[in-house]
Amino acid sequence: MAAPKSLPLGCILRPATPEDLGAIRKLVFQAKLDPTQLRWENFSVIELQEQVIACGQLRQFSGCQELGSLVVKKPWRDRGLGSYLVEHLVSEAIAPVYVECMGWLVEFYEHLGFVKISWAELPKPLKIKFFLGQLVSKFLPLGVTILQAKLLKSPKS
Template sequence: MYRLRRAEAKDAKAIRRLIYAERLNPFGLDWRRFWLAIDEDEHIIGCGQVKPHFDGSRELASIAVQRKWRRRGVASAIIRQLLAENPPPLYLTCRTELTDFYNRFGFDEIEFAELPPYFRWMGQWVRILHWFTLGQVKISILGLK
């Protein structure tokens, strides 16, 4: 059993630990934007945020769930909560194999020319990463309009 709640200042360190453990982007981890999934013992089992960028675009980000809690709807519950508070447009970057998961929430691939400036910039880095890893790392940029 778990419940959702807004993050508090005391949660900042645990949020960072979960993000680092899942090897997600560690930049822009402001606890004030996070929603958390908490187990019966008040431990953080999952988290997510919507973070703003310099161009005014917003990103569904830092969606992480402890391995033993996966496939129980935790990430979906966090995403639904974040979407309820943050209307479109929203964007996200994810490993390409996760696109089907995010499609369920209405996110879809966006043409490069339609991306806001931050995500066009990010798209350039994605291309470099893809080339540099010889296609081993595949990242997609999705949007919800």
Template sequence: MVASKSLPPGCMLRPARSEDLGRIRKLVFQAKLDPTQLHWENFFVIELEDKIIACGQLRQFSRCQELGSLVVEKSWRDRGLGSYLVRHLVEEATAPVYVECMGWLVDFYEQLGFVKIAWENLPKPLKIKFFLGQLGSKVLPLGVTILQANPLKFPHS
């Protein structure tokens, strides 16, 4: 996995616009991610030649944010786009950032400074949001993990 600190030539990071929502939805559906709560205002996208090739969002909750809907188009994976986008979203954050992910993505997020967090230490809005994922991981072997981005950025969370 490439942990690039810059984008490949021709790629551009920008805030999403309302007309991007269709392409964002398509990327999220193709990745089989949660298609709910896709609000273009929360997204940043990476585009190349007017085509969106990656997206991710910061969902707003009371006193915390959730990184979600992070998708890189299949043909563009392993080139550092996901890492670049995660770093940018965390830099843009105005409150502690959390992510709920499947087990095989834990290493990816840990390499970017995320740390595992116990259910008991989650802010209440995310306990409610992540309840079904945690319940499902107890019933099915899904391996859902919750992580927090750089807890030193918001030490009083």
């Protein structure tokens, strides 16, 4: 994965705390992402001057994990924070990592080492979770794509 080697000056990457849930919810709502399944325990955040400016989570499923709720505050986009956060989350994974995203984000994830996969390659727990998105994409031109992280190292045991 080709993410920045360091964060901008003053930024700190850390696990989320219960106190971060409000900021995480706000970021997710502003980005118009799925506001369900926001468990602070699954999140890592990037903060600057004690304010959360980026977040992302790894949800655990049987035999796999889903990367989700990845958001960077608008003033902080295009500075490598999202890439840094994705690389961190994937490095923390204990199982294969998948992401379901809209078409305009596919290139972002591919740049970070994710590859498109077919529905048949998706683990059953995620087929259940991603079913609605795939169904909607059949009727609306949303371009929902499923990708899998191709790790450069073995997942943590």
